[in-house]
Amino acid sequence: MSYSDQAAGNLLNHxxxxxxxxxxxxxxxxxxxHYKKLQTSGNPIAHPPLARRSTTPFHEDAWIAVVVNGxxxxxxxxxxxxxxxxxVAKLSEAISDDSGLEPGYSPGALALAKGHYYSQxxxxxxxxxxxxxxxxxxxxxKHLLIHTINDIQQPQQVLPTHHLIVLESNAALTLxxxxxGSGEGMSLSLQEIHLSNQARLEHSQLQLWGNEFECIQQVLxxxxxxxHYAHFAYCGGGAKVRNQLTVMQEGxxxxxxxxGLVLPGVGxxxxxxxxxxxxxxxxxxxxxxxxxxxxxxxxxxxxxxYVNPGAQxxxxxxxxxxxxxxxxxxxxAKPELEIYADDVxxxxxxxxxxxxxxxxxxxxxxxxxxxxxxxxxxxxxxxDLLDSLPGESLRxxxxxxxxxxxxxxxxxxI
Amino acid sequence: MLLExxxxxxSIEGKEILKGVNLSVPAGEVHAIMGPNGSGKSTLSSVIxxxxxxxTSGSIRFDGQEISDWEPEIRAREGMFLAFQYPVExxxxxxSSFLRACVNERxxxxxxxxxxxxxxxxxxxxxxxxxxxxxxxxRRPVNQGFSGGEKKRNEIFQMAMLDPxxxxxDETDSGLDIDALRIVAEGVNKLRNPQRSLLVITHxxxxxxxxxxxxxxVLIDGAIVMSGDRTxxxxxxxxxxxxxxxxxxxxx
Numbered sequence: 160m161s162y163s164d165q166a167a168g169n170l171l172n173h174x175x176x177x178x179x180x181x182x183x184x185x186x187x188x189x190x191x192x193h194y195k196k197l198q199t200s201g202n203p204i205a206h207p208p209l210a211r212r213s214t215t216p217f218h219e220d221a222w223i224a225v226v227v228n229g230x231x232x233x234x235x236x237x238x239x240x241x242x243x244x245x246x247v248a249k250l251s252e253a254i255s256d257d258s259g260l261e262p263g264y265s266p267g268a269l270a271l272a273k274g275h276y277y278s279q280x281x282x283x284x285x286x287x288x289x290x291x292x293x294x295x296x297x298x299x300x301k302h303l304l305i306h307t308i309n310d311i312q313q314p315q316q317v318l319p320t321h322h323l324i325v326l327e328s329n330a331a332l333t334l335x336x337x338x339x340g341s342g343e344g345m346s347l348s349l350q351e352i353h354l355s356n357q358a359r360l361e362h363s364q365l366q367l368w369g370n371e372f373e374c375i376q377q378v379l380x381x382x383x384x385x386x387h388y389a390h391f392a393y394c395g396g397g398a399k400v401r402n403q404l405t406v407m408q409e410g411x412x413x414x415x416x417x418x419g420l421v422l423p424g425v426g427x428x429x430x431x432x433x434x435x436x437x438x439x440x441x442x443x444x445x446x447x448x449x450x451x452x453x454x455x456x457x458x459x460x461x462x463x464x465y466v467n468p469g470a471q472x473x474x475x476x477x478x479x480x481x482x483x484x485x486x487x488x489x490x491x492a493k494p495e496l497e498i499y500a501d502d503v504x505x506x507x508x509x510x511x512x513x514x515x516x517x518x519x520x521x522x523x524x525x526x527x528x529x530x531x532x533x534x535x536x537x538x539x540x541x542x543d544l545l546d547s548l549p550g551e552s553l554r555x556x557x558x559x560x561x562x563x564x565x566x567x568x569x570x571x572x573i
Numbered sequence: 574m575l576l577e578x579x580x581x582x583x584s585i586e587g588k589e590i591l592k593g594v595n596l597s598v599p600a601g602e603v604h605a606i607m608g609p610n611g612s613g614k615s616t617l618s619s620v621i622x623x624x625x626x627x628x629t630s631g632s633i634r635f636d637g638q639e640i641s642d643w644e645p646e647i648r649a650r651e652g653m654f655l656a657f658q659y660p661v662e663x664x665x666x667x668x669s670s671f672l673r674a675c676v677n678e679r680x681x682x683x684x685x686x687x688x689x690x691x692x693x694x695x696x697x698x699x700x701x702x703x704x705x706x707x708x709x710x711x712r713r714p715v716n717q718g719f720s721g722g723e724k725k726r727n728e729i730f731q732m733a734m735l736d737p738x739x740x741x742x743d744e745t746d747s748g749l750d751i752d753a754l755r756i757v758a759e760g761v762n763k764l765r766n767p768q769r770s771l772l773v774i775t776h777x778x779x780x781x782x783x784x785x786x787x788x789x790x791v792l793i794d795g796a797i798v799m800s801g802d803r804t805x806x807x808x809x810x811x812x813x814x815x816x817x818x819x820x821x822x823x824x825x
Binding site: 516517518520521522523524525526527528529531535536539540542543 | 622623624625644645646648649650655657660661662663664665666670671672674675676678679682714731735
């Protein structure tokens with residue numbers, strides 16, 4: 160039975176999540192049944208020729224994969240050739256040709272067991288996407304940028320994608336994604352990532368959704384011994400966004416670093432859920448999320464750390480801080496620690512607050528406008544986080560995008 | 574007249590603090606305001622600088638312009654400076670980038686070109702030396718981890734950077750030890766010039782030994798009840814507010 164048939168079977172045992180499910184209590188998509196009908200009633204996803212190509216935020220010489228509505232646009236991309244030991248292909252191609260996939264790395268290997276309702280649904284549709292593999296021992300000499308564009312043809316259209324990313328042992332890759340979509344559509348994105356022994360992946364996702372666009376994303380990562388997964392989430396748009404990041408630390412000495420910068424728009428909603436499952440001894444995780452929430456906006460952070468009985472010497476750290484830009488802004492933060500080993504170090508913390516009126520007055524009395532003063536304090540709030548990003552051009556781009564967005568959000572939030 | 578205040582009243586949460594203040598400070602002069610605790614000294618400085626939250630009436634004219642309705646940043650860009658009694662810490666905001674933004678806003682406002690990085694740095698070095706502020710402090714976030722004395726010196730350093738026409742020093746001497754008081758006062762004296770006026774608010778006459786005022790005003794219960802030359806400050810220190818006030822009433 161194919162993975163999509165299995166996923167379709169799984170769906171029969173799942174119900175659509177709603178506010179009664181703990182994981183979905185802050186964010187649910189009651190209209191999804193309606194979206195789904197559009198999909199399954201003879202309106203298959205059309206894949207238009209790409210009329211436009213946004214400029215990439217990175218000046219560096221990078222490999223670029225342009226993906227429109229899940230389909231790799233080879234003619235618009237600049238892909239690594241075979242001699243590099245890195246393969247970037249359509250997922251369907253990788254499944255059909257023989258060079259493809261060891262059983263442990265087949266599509267659905269992670270998501271059939273761990274995927275939520277929407278991930279099962281994406282697989283059941285046979286969602287297209289990318290297959291990326293870095294061969295054993297290869298350290299990618301350039302960044303790989305995935306430029307994702309969701310181009311809807313009708314309102315309430317759902318665009319599912321499914322990427323499968325495999326780093327073999329001792330492989331290393333820096334992967335950055337820009338995700339764009341506008342109009343009243345929804346991106347439903349599933350990514351399965353396998354990191355073999357001592358593999359290293361630096362993964363940045365820059366979400367630049369339009370104001371009416373929705374997104375449900377699940378990234379599932381399985382880490383083997385001494386592998387390193389660093390993830391940076393920049394949530395800079397969208398009407399309602401739900402990101403789920405699930406990391407299974409299967410091998411000893413696996414290290415996971417999750418960083419998030421969350422900037423929901425006025426009246427918009429962004430939900431980040433993380434789960435780090437420490438399954439082996441001597442594994443470490445470090446999570447740092449910051450939210451800056453505009454007028455009537457909502458940020459949700461739910462960080463779960465699960466330590467298996469045998470996972471001694473686990474070292475887990477989690478911190479979420481939010482700065483509310485207006486009295487009507489909302490931040491919901493919930494750490495969940497479930498620890499079944501007795502020799503571990505797990506810490507967590509969360510803060511929420513507004514800027515201090517005395518600080519703003521002091522700055523104004525030296526000649527700065529209220530917006531300038533607020534922005535300077537807000538940028539200070541996120542600076543150390545941005546400074547820790549890999550690569551000068553990514554850092555600079557994020558600094559600039561964040562400043563521009565804060566400027567707009569402040570004008571609307573004062 | 575650089576600063577002219579007429580019948581200034583201010584109340585906060587229904588409580589009247591200033592009850593008709595009249596005060597004129599000509600360009601180039603140093604005026605001191607003394608008064609007991611709770612007489613409204615800090616409120617007066619806050620209201621002149623444009624702090625939110627007060628209900629005010631009356632008139633504040635700065636170089637002939639009525640500024641009562643101006644936002645605090647516009648007053649600052651026009652050349653009004655308030656050295657805070659309790660300087661505020663700005664977590665994570667670097668002192669030099671903060672000051673560069675402030676200085677350039679003021680320069681833009683008065684039609685001067687913005688300073689580039691190297692001329693700004695040179696200016697900072699020069700002005701930091703005035704109050705013996707170390708380069709290490711300049712690299713830190715504003716007032717974060719500064720001692721009480723360093724915070725006060727930092728206020729005078731910022732004053733020097735912003736080159737104001739009118740500076741109000743709100744109890745700049747409080748919390749300073751003798752050496753720090755001397756350093757701060759010497760810094761202020763170097764900034765005196767015929768165009769710049771100072772309004773020095775203090776409890777004690779000691780600061781006025783260093784920064785010698787042209788006029789001394791006594792603020793009691795929200796109004797200026799006496800004015801005189803510097804000898805008034807000496808008399809106050811010797812005899813206390815009540816006695817000096819009583820003597821004045823008798824003689825008038």
